[in-house]
Amino acid sequence: MSENTKVAVVTGAARGIGAATAVRLGREGFAVAVCDLDEAACAATVQAVEKEGARALAVGVDVSDSERVEAAVERIAAELGPPVVLVNNAGILRDNLLFKMSDDDWDAVISVHLRGAFLMTRAVQAHMTKAGWGRIVNLSSTSALGNRGQVNYSAAKAGLQGFTKTLAIELGKFGVTANAIAPGFIATEMTAATAARVGVDFEAFKTAAAEQIPVRRVGTPEDIAGTVAFLVSEDAGFVSGQVVYVAGGPKA
Structure with missing residues (x-):
């Protein structure tokens, strides 16, 4: 593995979109930190990344916990190298109609999606700005436009879009881009849970x-x-602050 290999961090990477992203980044030549709440659950993704000929590291981290995030990023920098790509994908569902939604249902979703992206980005951006190059991709959702039974999730995913645009403004002069992807219906364990x-x-x-x-x-x-x-590639260096709806059509 070349000393020039860039290091990518993917959260929520034990399964679903996060796992597929980790494997694809390995194929693209990145070393990948496979992050999830349960480090042991990352094993299959790590193995899949390594099959692509890339280095991978399983990292257990609660993205909503500031101290654990700082420790995780320090470990990644020490064991893989300074991270310059961050994919904020970690997420949970606590669906319910507004009048049935508990305080905990609201707080848990906002904490993982929004606070988690904030803490991870704050920790990783130091390495990006030092390197003078970085790529941040935040996973939003078509639910940002509103979805029955998901007032917490919709608010978090809409919040990530504003977060992304502000990151683009603040970090652009350091060679760092920030973009969001808003998936439509993706067949994962999460959508199976919704069904x-x-x-x-x-x-x-x-x-x-x-x-x-x-x-x-x-x-x-x-x-x-x-x-x-694409968004983490050199080709996307002039793409920043955008929300790309990947939903099979023009509407959510």
């Missing part, structure tokens, strides 16, 4: 969703990983 919540078979849920999508299929984690790969 279960509303009492619908997942296959039927996907089929119904595909009928409403212009390209007539639901998305895959690899669809998002491909978009991440």
Whole structure:
């Protein structure tokens, strides 16, 4: 592995979009820190990244905990190298209608998505600005435009869009870009959980969703990983502060 290999950090990388992104970045030549709440759960992703010929490190971290985030980023810098790519993907669901939503349901979602992205970005940007090069990609969602039963998630994902645009303004002069991806329907464990919540078979849920999508299929984690790969590339150096809706059509 070359000393010039760039180091990428992907949160929520044990499964789904995060795992696909970690593997794709490994294929693109990055060394990858595979971060998730449960370090042991990262093993399969680490193995998949290594199969691409890239170095990978499993890192257990609660992204909503400032001290643990700082420790995790220090460990990544020491064991893989200074991170210059950050994909803030960690997320949870606590869906419910507004009148049923508890304080904890609200706080947990805002904490992981918004506070987590803030803490991770604050910790990693020091390495990016020192290097004079960096790429930040935040995972938003079409739910940022509103989605029944997701007032907490929608607020967090909309917040990430404003967060992204401000990062682009503040960090641009240091050679750092910041962009957000807003996926539409992506077939993951998270969307399977949504189907279960509303009492619908997942296959039927996907089929119904595909009928409403212009390209007539639901998305895959690899669809998002491909978009991440572009946004962290040299080719995307003049793309910053943007929200890219990867949803199979022009509407959420």
